[in-house]
Amino acid sequence: MLYGGIPETSQILISGGPGAGKTLMSFEYLYRNAKMGNTSVLFAFEEEPARILENVKSAFSELTDIDDLVRDGKLIIDGKTPSDSILGASDDGHSAYEFGKVLADMESLIMSTKANRVVVDSLSVFNMLIRDDALYRKYMLALILSMRRLGVTSIMTTEMESPERHKLVFKPEYFIFDGIIALYQTGEESKRMLATEILKIRGSKHSFVTTPYEITPAGFRIFAAEDIAPY
Numbered sequence: 001m002l003y004g005g006i007p008e009t010s011q012i013l014i015s016g017g018p019g020a021g022k023t024l025m026s027f028e029y030l031y032r033n034a035k036m037g038n039t040s041v042l043f044a045f046e047e048e049p050a051r052i053l054e055n056v057k058s059a060f061s062e063l064t065d066i067d068d069l070v071r072d073g074k075l076i077i078d079g080k081t082p083s084d085s086i087l088g089a090s091d092d093g094h095s096a097y098e099f100g101k102v103l104a105d106m107e108s109l110i111m112s113t114k115a116n117r118v119v120v121d122s123l124s125v126f127n128m129l130i131r132d133d134a135l136y137r138k139y140m141l142a143l144i145l146s147m148r149r150l151g152v153t154s155i156m157t158t159e160m161e162s163p164e165r166h167k168l169v170f171k172p173e174y175f176i177f178d179g180i181i182a183l184y185q186t187g188e189e190s191k192r193m194l195a196t197e198i199l200k201i202r203g204s205k206h207s208f209v210t211t212p213y214e215i216t217p218a219g220f221r222i223f224a225a226e227d228i229a230p231y
């Protein structure tokens with residue numbers, strides 16, 4: 001669907017409903033990068049690193065070298081869960097200060113580990129920190145510019161208002177990212193269908209087809225039409 005993947009130094013948003021696979025998809029991206037000998041960092045703002053590790057190992061039971069990559073420092077799950085002060089920040093000046101601290105910590109870990117692929121899971125904490133749309137967009141732009149300056153390619157996750165495609169709402173941060181990948185859920189609970197759509201990738205050709213996917217023990221399986229072309 002991406003005709004070769006996410007362009008280097010792009011800053012990509014994965015948007016989806018609860019349980020759509022945002023964390024798992026972004027983790028697999030880092031895992032594949034780590035397996036190539038590069039360093040990957042996941043900034044976990046919502047769940048404890050140990051919990052994330054447990055969940056990904058259970059979901060991806062056939063990827064048996066996850067622990068090895070973590071031990072070798074190729075796959076880093078950083079869990080500086082935002083301090084109470086971040087969530088308790090009441091005024092914009094205080095929020096700006098807390099945001100600056102979080103960003104500086106992220107930058108210093110990326111530089112010291114020489115990571116080239118980064119995940120921020122999720123952006124919701126920043127949205128909680130700053131409710132004003134224009135200001136939130138400004139923070140997101142600062143985050144994106146910082147990652148681009150560091151030369152990393154990153155995926156950041158965000159919650160979708162509704163998991164269904166026809167209810168898609170463009171959030172303010174959608175416009176500042178280089179690319180957006182949407183994960184939808186449709187159907188009844190007993191027969192849930194997952195599908196992904198690439199809404200945009202700046203500077204690159206990509207599929208426009210909403211395409212079903214599965215989360216398998218060996219990783220994501222995307223049923224892209226391009227893969228089943230008759231020749």
Ligand SMILES: Nc1ncnc2c1ncn2[C@@H]1O[C@H](COP(=O)(O)OP(=O)(O)OP(=O)(O)O)[C@@H](O)[C@H]1O
Nearest residue numbers: 016017018019020021022023024025055058059215
């Ligand atoms: N061990 C497992 N075996 C099979 N499928 C699993 C397993 N663990 C998780 N899943 C699937 O992955 C989904 C959760 O994926 P993930 O945690 O990446 O979602 P998310 O979009 O990040 O959710 P949230 O919004 O809650 O953070 C589950 O809903 C389930 O369908």
Ligand SMILES: [Mg+2]
Nearest residue numbers: 022023024121
């Ligand atoms: Mg998640």
